[in-house]
Amino acid sequence: MNALDTLNTIIRHRRTIKPPSMDAAKPVDRALLISLLENGTWAPTHGVTEPWRFRVYEGDSRASLAKALGDLYRATTPPNEFRDDKLIKLSENALLAPTVVVVWMQRTVGHKVPAIEELEAVACAMQNIMLSAAAVGLGSFWSSPPLIETNAFRQWLGIGAEDQCLGLLYLGWPKDGFEWPKSQRKPVESFVSWA
Ligand SMILES: Cc1cc2nc3c(=O)[nH]c(=O)nc-3n(C[C@H](O)[C@H](O)[C@H](O)COP(=O)(O)O)c2cc1C
Numbered sequence: 773m774n775a776l777d778t779l780n781t782i783i784r785h786r787r788t789i790k791p792p793s794m795d796a797a798k799p800v801d802r803a804l805l806i807s808l809l810e811n812g813t814w815a816p817t818h819g820v821t822e823p824w825r826f827r828v829y830e831g832d833s834r835a836s837l838a839k840a841l842g843d844l845y846r847a848t849t850p851p852n853e854f855r856d857d858k859l860i861k862l863s864e865n866a867l868l869a870p871t872v873v874v875v876w877m878q879r880t881v882g883h884k885v886p887a888i889e890e891l892e893a894v895a896c897a898m899q900n901i902m903l904s905a906a907a908v909g910l911g912s913f914w915s916s917p918p919l920i921e922t923n924a925f926r927q928w929l930g931i932g933a934e935d936q937c938l939g940l941l942y943l944g945w946p947k948d949g950f951e952w953p954k955s956q957r958k959p960v961e962s963f964v965s966w967a
């Protein structure tokens with residue numbers, strides 16, 4: 773298989789695998805996790821500002837994350853949007869995955885490039901990480917609950933007003949017997965026009 777065939781296979785193999793399908797008791801090896809995050813840092817970055825930041829929750833620290841997410845959901849969700857199932861899911865997910873990475877964009881001091889471009893760079897980093905995870909059979913789930921946009925969340929995470937969290941990246945090995953999902957995309961021709 774040449775490099776492009778390998779890449780094609782990995783890109784098509786990557787799927788969203790949610791925490792209930794992950795084996796919480798099977799940790800993600802530290803060296804593997806570092807190599808995934810390092811692949812994230814090889815994403816394109818305009819002006820090489822390297823705006824990605826990662827905070828990793830594993831083991832016992834996931835309980836503090838679960839509690840914080842529950843508290844933040846209660847504190848920031850308007851009453852008419854509040855849903856018990858969302859609250860439970862937010863709190864439980866952090867304990868169902870062995871590793872959770874909070875990923876945010878740290879706005880470059882001096883604003884060398886537009887904020888959107890720094891966000892885009894971090895989204896590229898996310899994709900690098902998820903593709904790398906898929907390459908070794910590790911499940912990943914990019915979650916973006918609305919609370920990540922709130923000042924309360926920013927304060928909890930300790931990030932600046934111009935920084936922006938892209939989401940929570942859940943990582944974990946699929947449980948025994950889990951069937952890796954398949955997906956579909958429309959034919960590429962439906963998205964392309966030729967000038
Ligand atoms: C920026 C971004 C945010 C996402 N946030 C959520 C989310 O909050 N909840 C969720 O269920 N999926 C979320 N997803 C995952 C998508 O639902 C998923 O990629 C889509 O269903 C396609 O499935 P696939 O990843 O297996 O190809 C997000 C994806 C992206 C790119």
